[in-house]
Amino acid sequence: MLNSAAKGRRLQTLAKTTLDARSETEIIRAIVKALNLMRGVVAFRLNVGAVEAEYRGRTRWVKFGIKGMADIGGWQTEYAGARKIARFLALEVKRPCKNPASKLTPQQAEYLDLVRQAGGIAAVVTSVKEALDAMAGN
Numbered sequence: 838m839l840n841s842a843a844k845g846r847r848l849q850t851l852a853k854t855t856l857d858a859r860s861e862t863e864i865i866r867a868i869v870k871a872l873n874l875m876r877g878v879v880a881f882r883l884n885v886g887a888v889e890a891e892y893r894g895r896t897r898w899v900k901f902g903i904k905g906m907a908d909i910g911g912w913q914t915e916y917a918g919a920r921k922i923a924r925f926l927a928l929e930v931k932r933p934c935k936n937p938a939s940k941l942t943p944q945q946a947e948y949l950d951l952v953r954q955a956g957g958i959a960a961v962v963t964s965v966k967e968a969l970d971a972m973a974g975n
Contacts, residue, residue, distance in 0.1 A: 880911035905944025925957035
């Protein structure tokens with residue numbers, strides 16, 4: 838377990854990694870690592886697609902995820918008095934550009950809106966810093 842100072846140094850390193858990242862996958866990995874250093878946050882990569890698999894001698898397609906689902910999912914545990922509440926987390930990661938939200942598909946925008954309407958944390962981010970800001974400003 839890392840102490841607070843070590844976590845802070847690790848977050849700074851991850852933020853720099855995001856700036857150097859060339860692919861969306863690298864940015865996602867850095868964000869997931871950074872979020873999991875935060876107290877009360879559990880974050881993980883979400884995938885959408887299908888795979889051909891064999892089961893009992895038969896080949897079939899197995900679909901996973903739903904169209905528009907965010908790249909990163911998870912939850913943030915918060916306290917409301919004595920009650921512990923978990924808020925759903927959905928972050929869509931885009932490579933840096935002038936307007937990352939313009940790169941969203943209609944399904945991605947709808948998914949993030951649904952999460953927000955249900956009281957979750959949802960944002961389009963391009964870096965560890967933006968992800969941490971989204972968590973702080975939820």
